[in-house]
Amino acid sequence: MARKALLKFAEADFLxxxxxxxxxxxxxxxxxxVAYALAVSSGTHALARVESGLLSGKIKSLLTRRNLEAxxxxxxxxxxxxxxxxxxxxxxxxxxxxxxxxxxxxVERLVRACSRRTVWVRVNELKTSVQKVSKxxxxxxxxxxxxxxxxxxxxxGVEDPPFEVLKLAERGLLIIQDKGSAAVAHALEPRAGLRxxxxxxxPGVKTSLIQQxxxxxxxxxxxxxxxxxxxxxxxxxxxxxxxxxxxxxxxSASLKLAWKFERVLLDAPCTNSGAxxxxxxxxxxxxxxxxxxxxxxxxxxxxxxxxxxxxxxxLLVYSTCSLLSEEGEKVVDATLQPERLDPSGMxxxxxxxxxxxxxxxxxxxxxxHRTTGFFLARYKNV
Numbered sequence: 001m002a003r004k005a006l007l008k009f010a011e012a013d014f015l016x017x018x019x020x021x022x023x024x025x026x027x028x029x030x031x032x033x034v035a036y037a038l039a040v041s042s043g044t045h046a047l048a049r050v051e052s053g054l055l056s057g058k059i060k061s062l063l064t065r066r067n068l069e070a071x072x073x074x075x076x077x078x079x080x081x082x083x084x085x086x087x088x089x090x091x092x093x094x095x096x097x098x099x100x101x102x103x104x105x106x107v108e109r110l111v112r113a114c115s116r117r118t119v120w121v122r123v124n125e126l127k128t129s130v131q132k133v134s135k136x137x138x139x140x141x142x143x144x145x146x147x148x149x150x151x152x153x154x155x156x157g158v159e160d161p162p163f164e165v166l167k168l169a170e171r172g173l174l175i176i177q178d179k180g181s182a183a184v185a186h187a188l189e190p191r192a193g194l195r196x197x198x199x200x201x202x203p204g205v206k207t208s209l210i211q212q213x214x215x216x217x218x219x220x221x222x223x224x225x226x227x228x229x230x231x232x233x234x235x236x237x238x239x240x241x242x243x244x245x246x247x248x249x250x251x252s253a254s255l256k257l258a259w260k261f262e263r264v265l266l267d268a269p270c271t272n273s274g275a276x277x278x279x280x281x282x283x284x285x286x287x288x289x290x291x292x293x294x295x296x297x298x299x300x301x302x303x304x305x306x307x308x309x310x311x312x313x314x315l316l317v318y319s320t321c322s323l324l325s326e327e328g329e330k331v332v333d334a335t336l337q338p339e340r341l342d343p344s345g346m347x348x349x350x351x352x353x354x355x356x357x358x359x360x361x362x363x364x365x366x367x368x369h370r371t372t373g374f375f376l377a378r379y380k381n382v
Contacts (some may be wrong), residue, residue, distance in 0.1 A: 003159070004037040005030075006280040007115055010089035012036035015071045019062055031055050032062075039063040080104055084111055093289040094273055097324055101352045106367075110323075113367035114277040119155040120146075120371075121165060122177040126212055126241045133174055140164045148347050149182050151212070154370070172239040177205055178278060180364045180374035184319045185209040187346050187378050188263050192217030197261040199252040199306045200268055202229030204236045210265070211242045220245045221259070223252050253301040260311040268299040270320040270327045274373025277366045292326050299327060303335050307381075315342075316379040321372055328363070328375030329355040342380050351375070 005012075012033040016022050024032065032055060075083050081099055085092040088111045098107045123133045130145065134153060137143050140162040146152035153174075155161070161169075161176055168174045190196055190210045201207045201222035211218060222245050224230050230249050237245055248255075252266070271290050276282045303318055310316050318336075320327045329351045332341070341360035348362030348369065357377065364374040 001034065001037065003280050004041050005034045006283055007089055008037045008040060009033040009284065010086045011040075011071065014074070014086050015062060015067065016059075018071060018074060019067070021059060021062070024059070028055060028059070032059055035060065035063060040068070080108075084108055088112060088115060089283050090114065090276070091273075091283065091286045091289070094286065094323065101325060109367045110365055113365075116366075117159045117278050118179075118366075118370040119158050119161055119165075120177060120179050120182070121153050121155065121161070121169075121174045122182060122209065123151050123153065123174050124172060124208075124212065124240050125151055126216060128173045133168065136168065137162075137164060146179065149179065149186060151209075152177075152179055152182055154179075172241060175205060175208065175236075175240065177209070178372045179369065180274070180321070180371035181206060182209060183347055183364060183371075183374065184265070184267055184317060184376060185213065187319075187376055188265050188317045189315060190214045190218050190263055194218050194262040195259060195311075196220045196263040197257075197259075197265070197306070197309050198222045199255070199264060199266045199302060199309075200224060201247075202226055202233045204233035204242075206265065206267055207233065207245060208237055208240045208242045210263075211245065212240075216241075216243045218244065218263075221248060221257070221261070222246070223248045223250050223255060225249070225251045253298060253305055255305060255309075257309055259309070260314075261309055262311050262314040264306050264310045264314065264316040265319075266303055266306045266316070267319045267321075268295075268302055268327075270295050270299065270322045271324065272321055273323045274321040274375075276373075278372050292324065296326050296331060299331050300335055303331060307335075307379075310379075310381045312381055314381050316381065318377045318379070320375050322375055323365075323373040325352045325355070328352075328377070329357055329361065332357045332361060332377045336377065336379050340380050340382060342378050346376055346378060348374075348376065 081095045085095045090111045123130045134143050141158050142156040144154040144156050185206045190213045192214050196218050198207050202224035207222045227249055333356050338356040343360050346362045348364045351358045351361040361377040364371045
């Protein structure tokens with residue numbers, strides 16, 4: 001029910017505004033959002049499930065077929081960007097940003113795709129096999145093995161992980177991990193014997209895949225500035241049977257290590273605008289435009305410092321779970337030499353046009369790849 005309300009809250013608010021009730025107190029507005037989602041998904045008879053003390057009869061009476069038809073008629077009179085934002089409860093500023101980079105029809109396809117979550121799980125081959133996990137999950141879902149990354153399974157037709165998935169995750173046999181996130185670790189090409197720096201590692205999901213791909217035989221230094229998230233990472237890595245990871249609590253924007261590394265991963269802190277499909281609460285959290293420049297400054301400083309730790313001949317991967325060019329192409333253009341970018345073998349589309357790096361970086365989109373939105377750039381230190 002929470003998911004349904006989050007996917008429809010902007011329409012509910014628009015209906016209130018059309019009827020002069022836009023200034024409803026927040027608690028009652030949230031109750032109306034739930035009531036609206038119930039009315040749309042289950043019919044007005046389901047409104048009995050809404051706590052009557054939170055909504056007056058007058059507010060409940062807005063949820064009639066006539067008013068819903070009037071709402072949808074009003075939506076058609078809005079500008080295309082306004083309509084998309086309200087119809088899909090998608091942050092208006094983000095619709096505007098996407099419209100600067102994509103054709104209008106593709107913007108709507110992307111936004112619509114964010115209303116559906118694709119559930120991916122990664123089999124922990126340090127403890128079990130893909131075949132065993134796939135067989136166990138076939139009892140509760142249709143399982144599809146991924147053609148790009150053999151350790152990944154797609155659970156077809158579900159939007160929330162079944163209980164069986166949670167039980168296997170608790171035993172460390174699998175982990176819920178989006179395909180875009182897995183693509184980042186694969187782009188790093190980790191293998192046994194290499195020194196790897198994970199510069200923004202917590203909660204350790206990509207760190208664990210790095211060691212899975214390296215058979216626990218890489219030497220990984222995992223850095224994060226948050227002590228709380230580092231404790232989560234320790235628990236996760238222990239549960240998954242991951243070894244040879246040295247954990248450091250530090251700020252990677254100013255970190256100075258004596259080692260140089262053959263592989264460096266910077267999955268940088270960002271707006272998380274690409275994760276709306278997997279986390280519907282981000283629709284509310286990002287409804288007001290965040291301070292993107294603050295993220296960009298942090299990403300740039302972390303990337304510049306991460307380059308200082310890259311061995312000659314080594315690979316650095318920079319990634320963000322973002323749909324914004326500011327957190328992808330613009331950071332790369334300002335920091336990395338385009339001729340040293342190497343996209344070979346990485347999945348995804350070319351970056352947004354108009355940048356020096358456009359053809360040498362990759363983007364993953366919900367409507368094209370059934371993933372969260374990701375930006376990836378791989379740099380060779382030659």
